[in-house]
Amino acid sequence: MRKVLIANRGEIARRIIRTCKAESIATVAVYSDADRDMPFVREADEAVHIGPPPVPHSYLNVENIIQAAKSTGADAIHPGYGLLSENESFARRVKEEGLVFIGPTPEVIGQMGDKLTARRVMQEAGVPVVPGCEDPLETADEAASVAASIGYPVMLKASAGGGGIGMQICRNEESLRQAYQSLRGRAKAYFGSDAMFVEKYIERPHHIEVQIAGDSHGTVVHLLERECSIQRRHQKVLEESPSPFLDPATREQLCQAAVQAAKAVGYTGVGTVEFIVDENKNFYFLEMNTRLQVEHPVTEEMTGLDLVSMQLSIARGEPLSIGQADVQAKRHAIELRVYAEDPVTFLPSPGTIALYQPPDMEHVRIDDGVESGAQVTPFYDPMIAKVIVSGQTRGEAVERAIAAMQNFQITGIKTNIPFLQEVLVDERFREGNYTTWFVQERAAKSNS
Template sequence: MKKINKILVANRGEIALRVMRSAKEMGIKTVAIYSEADRQALHVRFADEAVCVGPPPSNQSYLRGDVILEVCKNLGVDAIHPGYGFLSENAGFAKMVEEAGITFIGPSPEAIDLMGSKLAAKAAVANYNIPMVPGTEGAITDVEEAKTIATSIGFPILIKASAGGGGKGMRVVENLEEFEQQMSMAVSEATSAFGDGSVFIEKYIGSPRHIEIQVLGDTHGNIVHLFERECSIQRRHQKVIEEAPSAILTPELRAEMGRCAVNVAKACNYKGAGTVEFLVDENLNFYFLEMNTRLQVEHPVTEQITGLDLVKEQIKVAQGERLSFTQEDLTITGHAMELRVYAEDPTNNFLPDIGTLTTYKRPQGLGVRVDDGFEEGMEIPIYYDPMIAKLVTYGKDRQEAIEKMIRAIEEYQITGIETTLPFGKFVMEHEAFRSGDFDTKFINRYFTDPSVLKPQPNPDEEELAAVLAALFSGQAKTAQTAAAPVSAESKNGMSDWRKNRLK
């Protein structure tokens, strides 16, 4: 076993802090890296050591693998934790780390590379009897051949980038007439986003649930699953709300999906924490989608229902330790919800809303967890993902977790920017979500009038403002005249607050 004494966290914000806290509890020293834009960031202040690695743009700082390795060499770093995003699924970087004699807290470069290609991943798991969405077995480049395949599968179909993610290089095609144009657009976008224009074709499942299974493997061949997460509330193919467990899985279906997820991990000799993603249709048929070879943003909900610290488990695996539990030891206890608190305006198509956190006060109380990297007065940088925090609630059942989330959202005070907090409350209070009867089309189906999130005028405040305006304008007599009938109306149900304010 190789003891890790110092970890460099090759990331920023809330995930950097989250990793450092677990490392500190294990007696491991931490090193932060930061760009010039993050000089005052919380993760920089929390770490034992911190080094600036470049200007604000990520390609000049957080993505500079060569600079990061130089920092490791200078500070005697044993291991690198990549968090998620940035270099976390970069097989080339993982290989550089290994060649430098430093432990990469994650899967092998070979596993990252294999599962980084959707086509290669499907080929790798083909012998494990894992359900697949009907489609091509390899990349398709010939348009006429692609049209023939699409017609045989049956429209609507989905054109997807092999190296893709986050909805990039993805096109839904409803009929043959629009196929050629949509394929050209998918190839172009995939090339621009990933440097790889390879695309493939799948049958489009119209109203799926997006359900993923957390897996964990060690270097001794032991692999377990830590149950599922429901991730169907999405905007632009990216998750906003996650929960564990799912409201629709039966114990039998959970066990079968878990078995398939473990087999996917076995297909690439996986070690560490990873996630296998599935689509589930209206008849509860499930299909393998892809594997994410890293820690997920939504990992806290799994931690809540299992009682495990996934970052600590990652570090233990990286040290060569065996898993301290078997599949039979794992159980689900309670229910957890997560809302990604983004600096986005839900009333304006969820566009980023960058600015200063004029007010920032976290919710508290039993069953409420906030993973964040900001404090009051800080600016949300324009250079990075606009996520401010992960708001997580935990209850004895789904209903209690929802009610705690509503309370926590109401208690969370953020001003200076727009956030997804109001949208989160909208979802929690919506009957479709509360009943569990929803899918990935929730926003398109139910969030058709974003104005419902805008605060409604308060009659008491409007009336008070009018009276004060009259007084400050020197029209005292007019104000008294206007106030007289208001006082008279107070006999008919006026609130004590309004009566007292007008005395």
């Protein structure tokens, strides 16, 4: 592997470039008109313009990306996360062009990209799944029948969905029927498929995911878990590892279930198996993300491993350089996602960043994609930085996170930094006693 084209942008492109440089692998960036002056474009060894700002014409333009790889002599493509990272047809096209796709096989991407298929595969593998339907729903009547059989509340979901889009909690038949039509339309628009399914909604759950890595020689290891329960609109804003909720026995069972899930599909690459965990520590398979996660630095800081380096090694066909016994929780790590958004409504806040000054502190890692003067446009996700802190204990990591956010200066746009600061000093968070309802419950308390 001599040259890698990065089919992504922003902070994840910079993150991949760093590891490639450390391993003497040349990099190619692709960029839209809106990103022409962004840091990732300058930091790559080469950069190719691929189109106007809207993602269908640039970062989702498969032909332009393939042509950029060919014209620069790249022999591999790293998709990052989001965009084309879990696109089965893109992964297959990359391979057909004689290039290395840095990720799992197209077949695994397709299998795990459909949530109903993934449910069936996990059930057959003996991995616990949430009670629900096994086939796509054809009508609202079918949805109501399934919901009645498993009991309300239920979660109505798009089978091809992800990222918190295309799902709704329904607490009675009336709300289920109302949601059915609107969610079908949204699913068709976002994912190209209106297939829907229903599963039991777990009240006050924890969202806990397990990082896994599998090579082409049949070895799969887990890299422990991440607690991802602090979310707004079903999207994560803070992650930490180890989870303050799990006991050692449940942690071992959960991580082994993730390995079992990965082996069931012959997983090659770095990926994540996500679980819903109820208040009694019963856990259920949620989905498998066949890519690098936004929150992968939490695992890196906690274990001391470089996940991008592992991806590159696996893609070259090399066996994993570590065994399960080598994976240890050396530190406690926390990641905070800094978004260009209103800290109360969480609505995006595009504009020009007048001043961008992240904290420069020991044990604080900044993964970002912007600088002073950069434009935050409405074309892309409004996340502008990730602050990853670590400590010997959870308490030490929390205190460092508080200090880091106090020393993060951004002017010219609204950010969610005030919200993150409030989360860090919240008593429930300090005690590690929080669920996916943390944000809603906090808002309800402040409005009462």
